[in-house]
Amino acid sequence: MSHRLTCPLCGKSIEFTLVPHLRDDHKVEPEMFRRQFPDKPIHSVGFTEFVRSSEVRRQGDILHYKLEVAGIKMTARHGVDHPLIPASDPTFVWTDPCKDVAEAIEHNERVFIYGPSGTGKSSLVRQIAAMTKRPVRRVSLNGETSVSDFIGHWTVNDQRQTVFVKGILPSAMHEGQILQLDEVDAMQPEIGFILQQVLEPSGHLLLTDTGEDIHPHADFRIVATANTLGFGSDSGLYSSGTHVLNFSWLDRWDVVVHIDYLPASQEIDLLRARHGSIAKELLTCLVTAAGDLRRAHAEEQLTTTITTRRLLALCSRLERGNEFRGRWPPLYSTKVPPEDRKVIAETFDHHVGPLATS
Ligand SMILES: Nc1ncnc2c1ncn2[C@@H]1O[C@H](COP(=O)(O)OP(=O)(O)OP(=O)(O)O)[C@@H](O)[C@H]1O
Ligand SMILES: [Mg+2]
The missing domain is CATH 3.40.50.300 (P-loop containing nucleotide triphosphate hydrolases)
Structure with missing residues (x-):
């Protein structure tokens, strides 16, 4: 069942219904549209089912419908820009x-x-x-x-x-x-x-x-x-x-x-979703090293910690074809106090290999 329609006025592909788009972008009311394009549908084939299953309600000019976000039923607005x-x-x-x-x-x-x-x-x-x-x-x-x-x-x-x-x-x-x-x-x-x-x-x-x-x-x-x-x-x-x-x-x-750091398997999934060309084994090693560093921080052996943001930044560099060698320090270890650098270097040596510190 198709949920999309093409607006005959501008060619834009729209989900479910053209009504909000016609009003907002073309200042055209549905009656005018029907007169001008009697053969063109204004709602998609799946719209009726969407209205029923998603508890669609109209509030003013906006269609509200229900959708699940993180397992919670939330109210979303349809077609607003x-x-x-x-x-x-x-x-x-x-x-x-x-x-x-x-x-x-x-x-x-x-x-x-x-x-x-x-x-x-x-x-x-x-x-x-x-x-x-x-x-x-x-x-x-x-x-x-x-x-x-x-x-x-x-x-x-x-x-x-x-x-x-x-x-x-x-x-x-x-x-x-x-x-x-x-x-x-x-x-x-x-x-x-x-x-x-x-x-x-x-x-x-x-x-x-x-x-x-x-x-x-x-x-x-x-x-x-x-x-x-x-x-x-x-x-x-x-x-x-x-x-x-x-x-x-x-x-x-x-x-x-x-909110804490993602569990390792989900953090690996995130890195893979954003940086799919990097080998899964390498991403797994990076996340394992990050887990050890976060534990070391919790146990007060390290004054700093490593964020998902840092791991993503490193992956961006790796994805641009840079080797691990030499790519790491400017993104991470030069930002931390000198006393942390040894623990970080050892952790990466252990999980990612000697290239990490060379
Ligand atoms: N659960 C997650 N799913 C997808 N990306 C995530 C997730 N957690 C962190 N990130 C990524 O990590 C980076 C940092 O996220 P964000 O800025 O939201 O963190 P923060 O907790 O607000 O940090 P700060 O406390 O420094 O403000 C972003 O690139 C974000 O996309
Ligand atoms: Mg923030």
Whole structure:
């Protein structure tokens, strides 16, 4: 059964129904289309079955339907286009904790995701948004985001009028986007206090500059990511720039999810999916070495750890035809303190072979 149709106006291939595309891209209503193209279908053959099985509902101009994300039934929008909707990544690996994040986003629970660097926390939020077609406004609160970026500021417009330009938070609330707050454990206290009122169960935001009281759009969601849970960093790896978070602030997050590195077999699958030309044996050795290094870090024999991000970067180099020899240090070991280099070199020697250090 075919799910796709070709738009006779522009030739674009569209899934299930041309209606949103005709309205958004051509400003053409279905009646006009039927008059102009009486012989062309406006819905695909599979559309009726899709409407039935996916519990399709129309809300305003948008069709909402149900789909499974990480095993959780979520509501997705059909055929919407927005520059802030992330592209989907078919190689993304879904693990058990992803379920809690999907459920929280679906049911408007405030979710705080924490875990070591490069474990896919930010990617997870983007992938859920990509599947459900929700726009994501992402901001890093690593100290560079000022209160005026976050809340808004006064400026003079082209007509020389003084106007207030809404910042990231009120815009996301107003437009019904997912607000992804990265590195919340490094945010300035002023931003934490502003967020506190929004995190209340029926939270809203009073813009003191204008007196406007912003109530969130029904689709507004708020997700935080951090390397620590706000009690400081045990390993010292994330101490620089992170703060101890106020308990009453933390308590306002409904769901706290810990994301760790992928289990070895899934990490190998990810590397293979992204870098299919590299021999599976080599990828397995790299992931085994990474596992040993992460264990050594947990046992405090190593001050740093190795992220999935690093492994992917190394694979990109290997895939460009570089040998392992000499490719490794600039991507990893030159970034770590000298005392870690010996353990890293020995681990790679052991699993990947002597080429690793030559
Ligand atoms: N489960 C996964 N599936 C697919 N890719 C993943 C997964 N986990 C990590 N990655 C990849 O690892 C890289 C780092 O991921 P990401 O930036 O999401 O990590 P993070 O946990 O947000 O890191 P940080 O704490 O440093 O912000 C990305 O290229 C991402 O695609
Ligand atoms: Mg991140």
